[in-house]
Amino acid sequence: MAVCIxxxxxxxxxxxxxxxxxxxxxxxxxxxGLIACSALMVIRSLLPGFKREKIVIFxxxxxxxxxxxxxxxxxxxxxxxxxxxxxxxxxxxxxVASVLSKARWKKDLMTNFLFATxxxxxxxxxxxxxxxxxxxxxxxx
Amino acid sequence: MxxxxxxxxxxxxxxxxxxxxxxxxxxxxxxxxxxxxxxLMLGSVYCGSEYxxxxxxxxxxxxxxxxxLCTTFDGYKMTQKxxxxxxxxxxxxxxxxxxxxxxxxxxxxxxxLARISMKFGAPEQFWLSIFALTIIASLSSGxxxxxxxxxxxxxxxxxxxxxxxxxxxxxxxxxLQLLGGVNIIPTLIGLFAIPQALLLLGxxxxxxxxxxxxxxxxxxKTFKEVLKRLRxxxxxxxxGVIVGIMxxxxxxxxxxxxxxxxxxxxxxxxxxxxxIYEGIIAPEACNNAVVGGAQIPLLxxxxxxxxxxxxxxxxxxxxxxxxxxxxxxxxxxxVFTYMIGLFVSNLIILLLGxxxxxxxxxxxxxxxKFLVAAILCLGVVGSYSIRxxxxxxxxxxxxxxxxxxxxxxxxxxxxxxLGLILGEMAEEGFKLSLIIGAAKGSVWSYFxxxxxxxxxxxxxxxxxxxxxxxxxxxKKKENSPSSEGTQ
Numbered sequence: 001m002a003v004c005i006x007x008x009x010x011x012x013x014x015x016x017x018x019x020x021x022x023x024x025x026x027x028x029x030x031x032x033g034l035i036a037c038s039a040l041m042v043i044r045s046l047l048p049g050f051k052r053e054k055i056v057i058f059x060x061x062x063x064x065x066x067x068x069x070x071x072x073x074x075x076x077x078x079x080x081x082x083x084x085x086x087x088x089x090x091x092x093x094x095x096v097a098s099v100l101s102k103a104r105w106k107k108d109l110m111t112n113f114l115f116a117t118x119x120x121x122x123x124x125x126x127x128x129x130x131x132x133x134x135x136x137x138x139x140x141x
Numbered sequence: 142m143x144x145x146x147x148x149x150x151x152x153x154x155x156x157x158x159x160x161x162x163x164x165x166x167x168x169x170x171x172x173x174x175x176x177x178x179x180x181l182m183l184g185s186v187y188c189g190s191e192y193x194x195x196x197x198x199x200x201x202x203x204x205x206x207x208x209x210l211c212t213t214f215d216g217y218k219m220t221q222k223x224x225x226x227x228x229x230x231x232x233x234x235x236x237x238x239x240x241x242x243x244x245x246x247x248x249x250x251x252x253x254l255a256r257i258s259m260k261f262g263a264p265e266q267f268w269l270s271i272f273a274l275t276i277i278a279s280l281s282s283g284x285x286x287x288x289x290x291x292x293x294x295x296x297x298x299x300x301x302x303x304x305x306x307x308x309x310x311x312x313x314x315x316x317l318q319l320l321g322g323v324n325i326i327p328t329l330i331g332l333f334a335i336p337q338a339l340l341l342l343g344x345x346x347x348x349x350x351x352x353x354x355x356x357x358x359x360x361x362k363t364f365k366e367v368l369k370r371l372r373x374x375x376x377x378x379x380x381g382v383i384v385g386i387m388x389x390x391x392x393x394x395x396x397x398x399x400x401x402x403x404x405x406x407x408x409x410x411x412x413x414x415x416x417i418y419e420g421i422i423a424p425e426a427c428n429n430a431v432v433g434g435a436q437i438p439l440l441x442x443x444x445x446x447x448x449x450x451x452x453x454x455x456x457x458x459x460x461x462x463x464x465x466x467x468x469x470x471x472x473x474x475x476v477f478t479y480m481i482g483l484f485v486s487n488l489i490i491l492l493l494g495x496x497x498x499x500x501x502x503x504x505x506x507x508x509x510k511f512l513v514a515a516i517l518c519l520g521v522v523g524s525y526s527i528r529x530x531x532x533x534x535x536x537x538x539x540x541x542x543x544x545x546x547x548x549x550x551x552x553x554x555x556x557x558x559l560g561l562i563l564g565e566m567a568e569e570g571f572k573l574s575l576i577i578g579a580a581k582g583s584v585w586s587y588f589x590x591x592x593x594x595x596x597x598x599x600x601x602x603x604x605x606x607x608x609x610x611x612x613x614x615x616k617k618k619e620n621s622p623s624s625e626g627t628q
Contacts, residue, residue: 001550005290012297015312023304025575026568027311030297037290044286053284057549060343069342070542073335073517077538080521081531089521093514100342100510115511123522131158131166133526 002038002045009034068099084138086128090120142482145185146489150497152186153193153205156330156523160190160206164452168459176460176472180479183456184432185486187449188240191429192490195232195421200225200504201516203334207325207393208428210558211400213333215413215420222416225502226356230363231421233494235374238367239426240487242378243385243433248480250382251437261387263577264588267570268597269387270563273394275604276401277556284551285608291552295560296567298323306572318532325561327524327533328540332554335541338516340548341509360495366418373403373419374426381427385434385447393562395434399427405607433483440464440476 009031016024044050058066076092094116101108127133145167152163163186171179194209199216212232219228261269277285277292301312302322313319367374377399384395403423404413413420435447439454443464457464462472469476504512524537544554578587588594 012312015314019304019309019311020307022572022575023307023309023311026571027297027300030293030300033293034290034297037286037293040286053551055550057546061339062342065342066339069339069513069517073541074538076517077521077534080525080534085525089518093518096514096517097510100513112510115514119515119518123518127522127526131526133522134529135525136531 002041005038005041006035009038065099069096072096072099080138081136082138085135086120086124087138089123090116093119142181142185142486143489143493145182146189146486146493149186149189149191150193150196150490150493151189153190153209154196154501156197156203156205156334156519158205158523158526159326159448160187161448161452162527163187163190164449164456168452168456171456172459176462177475177478177482179456179460180453180475181482181486183453184479184483185489187453188429188432188483188486189490189493190449191240191432192233192236192425192494194428195236195425196229196501199228199232199421200501201334201512202337203516204329207329207562208396208431209424210329210333210393210555210562211396211424212421214400214555215416215418218414218416219421220505224416225505226359226498227363227366227418228416228421229498229502230360230495231367231418232425233491233498234364234367235422235426236429236494237487237491238374239378239381239429240432240490241484242375242426243382243430244480244483244487245433246382246430247433247436247440247483248477251441260593262591263570263573264591265570265593265597266387267567267574267588268594268601269384270394270567270570272597272601272604273397273401273563274559274567275601275608276397277559287550287552288556291547291554291556292560295557295562296564298328298557298561299564300568305569318530321532323536323561324524324527324530324533326527327537328561329558330520330524331537331540332544332547332558334516334520335537336545336548336554338513338520339541339545341513341516367422370419370422373407373422376406377403377423377427378430381430382434382437384427385431386437394566395431396424396427397559399423401604405604429487440468 013028013031016027045052072092072095076088079088079091094112097112097115098109101112128135148167149160149163152158152160164183167183167186171182174182190206191208194204194206195212195216196205198204198209198212199220202213202217202220204210204213216228216232219225274292277288297312299322301319303310303313303320310320380399380402381395384398400413400420400423403419404410407413407419431447432449435450436453439450439457441464443454454464457468462468462475507515520537520541521534524533525531527533544557547554547557574588575584578584581587589598
């Protein structure tokens with residue numbers, strides 16, 4: 001991890017080339033701070049009595065389910081600018097609710113459909129109608 | 142006023158919508174109103190939004206406003222313990238008490254406090270943000286080094302975009318959309334809301350979001366609990382007023398300082414972050430006291446202390462009221478009616494809130510699958526509606542995924558969020574001090590020798606030493622044979 005942080009810091013330091021000193025003093029100070037912290041992390045790990053932290057990323061979360069939900073979320077963000085905000089909101093909320101319904105998805109389809117319709121309608125009334133937020137309109141709506 | 146307060150609570154409770162936006166949206170509706178009534182309506186929105194931000198912070202670990210970020214630390218933990226109703230009631234009661242305290246300061250201390258605030262310049266702005274950053278030590282849950290890395294990462298995020306001094310782009314990777322920088326609110330939504338939705342996928346995303354046991358007579362019981370901890374509320378209220386007066390600081394910074402100070406003065410600082418009343422009292426009393434504090438320089442000098450106060454300044458101008466000495470001498474009836482009206486507005490919030498709490502708390506009975514979908518959609522809507530910019534939605538998404546891994550790798554999202562919030566103010570203060578100090582002949586003396594700066598430096602050093610002492614004590618406790626035995 002320390003190597004990753006240091007590498008990233010050096011890459012970002014390279015990005016500051018060509019900028020006058022006034023513009024780089026603060027970010028350079030932060031990047032050197034990050035490099036120093038990662039060096040400290042390495043030193044600490046070499047010290048006797050160092051206890052390695054247990055890092056579990058997907059302990060209780062099914063990895064496949066996580067990937068599907070993140071995938072739907074990314075598609076939703078991309079899709080709202082292509083097929084329109086309301087259509088993508090409806091599809092995203094319906095698909096997330098259905099994916100999390102798992103085996104019962106057919107049984108829960110009606111409830112999920114009502115939920116997706118309600119969510120979309122709420123956003124339409126609250127944000128589009130009342131607050132006049134100009135949501136992206138795409139192929140569908 | 143009731144309409145303004147309800148609107149404000151709603152604006153605060155929806156992540157992405159802020160009190161500033163609420164005041165701006167209602168401003169056109171006040172054109173035809175009497176100036177006193179118009180100001181009261183807008184002031185009620187401001188008060189309501191500060192309270193509203195705590196609702197999603199407590200229920201779904203997502204701060205409705207940036208100032209409610211600290212409320213997540215203990216508020217959500219209380220929800221996880223099945224004490225959501227107590228947490229919401231605490232937030233409501235202390236918000237109102239904090240609001241009273243701020244208005245009291247506004248009425249009686251306007252002029253002397255405004256004079257003191259004028260002594261704060263660029264170096265103090267820098268030192269104040271550094272002082273607020275010392276809270277990282279207490280947010281790092283045992284690993285200060287990781288907390289510092291998270292904080293530095295957040296500060297670095299705040300430097301993305303065009304440098305205000307040189308005009309050169311920094312860390313934009315050639316992207317035009319990043320020239321304006323990383324917007325704070327969408328990134329905060331990403332850092333807090335999205336990982337929370339993803340963490341709800343635990344155990345396959347089945348079941349309900351949390352436990353909720355409706356209890357009777359809880360409001361008065363909570364009120365008693367708050368009264369027992371009145372010192373924390375009072376201390377946080379004072380911090381809120383003082384920081385609120387400083388232009389550009391606002392509730393975002395004040396709540397961190399208040400939380401840190403409440404923890405430092407506590408006999409059991411290790412209990413903070415585990416779901417205790419004090420952890421909600423400190424930030425909530427503080428951010429509502431900021432409402433009064435931020436209006437002190439606004440009304441006396443025409444300098445807004447926070448973003449919503451800046452919009453209120455516009456409202457004053459539109460209604461033909463010019464802030465300053467003449468405002469008090471020529472339009473005293475309007476100003477003092479407004480100030481007294483803010484008391485009433487806080488009472489209305491208490492009444493509305495006590496009814497709303499029973500409704501809000503039912504969010505926990507919503508099946509996880511619907512809550513996950515709603516959080517994800519709300520994150521997108523909230524981040525898009527701020528500037529109607531696609532880059533905000535993209536930065537929210539990226540911040541969300543990064544936030545999930547930050548949590549899982551033990552960095553936590555709070556230090557990064559804190560760095561992002563304080564970054565702009567720290568850099569601005571730092572650069573201005575360098576420029577002014579160089580012009581005056583000595584940068585060092587300009588940075589270190591001014592009395593307010595020296596006070597802030599002493600507080601920062603004291604805070605750091607105390608944090609190190611606390612961490613050492615905590616580690617000793619953990620390593621002691623008795624604790625090993627219990628483990």
